[in-house]
Amino acid sequence: MTVNSLYDEMGLTRIVELSPEHGAVLEYLARPEQCHSGGVVQGGFITGWIDAAMAHAALAVAGEGVTPMTLELKVSFFAPTRPGPVFATAWAVKHGRRTAFYEGTLKDANGNLLAKASSTLMLADRAKVEAAAKAATAS
Numbered sequence: 001m002t003v004n005s006l007y008d009e010m011g012l013t014r015i016v017e018l019s020p021e022h023g024a025v026l027e028y029l030a031r032p033e034q035c036h037s038g039g040v041v042q043g044g045f046i047t048g049w050i051d052a053a054m055a056h057a058a059l060a061v062a063g064e065g066v067t068p069m070t071l072e073l074k075v076s077f078f079a080p081t082r083p084g085p086v087f088a089t090a091w092a093v094k095h096g097r098r099t100a101f102y103e104g105t106l107k108d109a110n111g112n113l114l115a116k117a118s119s120t121l122m123l124a125d126r127a128k129v130e131a132a133a134k135a136a137t138a139s
Contacts, residue, residue, distance in 0.1 A: 023057035023091035041081040050117040053088035054102040071118040
């Protein structure tokens with residue numbers, strides 16, 4: 001699966017903001033097929049949206065030479081997420097050379113808080129991660 005097809009599967013509409021100072025804001029379109037009973041978006045999509053925003057924010061700070069890898073992730077759900085546009089926002093709490101701490105939220109188009117997350121990220125060398133992935137698929 002390519003990055004673009006993953007974005008399509010997750011429903012990414014656009015990257016609204018991406019900067020080292022302000023972090024990341026990603027807009028997604030929550031679709032009915034991402035819902036379980038009662039028309040509520042399944043929590044895995046919500047988690048993935050905020051996790052992706054935190055990774056994008058980390059890339060904005062660290063640059064393209066790293067791959068942010070989630071070591072720990074905690075998500076709290078405050079309200080049901082329904083189909084329609086949603087916005088995942090993320091920012092650095094503390095960004096070190098190898099480890100970083102990020103937070104993020106998911107809000108609906110009216111600005112209602114739907115979920116909040118915190119994450120510990122390992123900032124891995126991208127070239128090493130890609131080389132290991134190629135070696136794993138070759139064997």
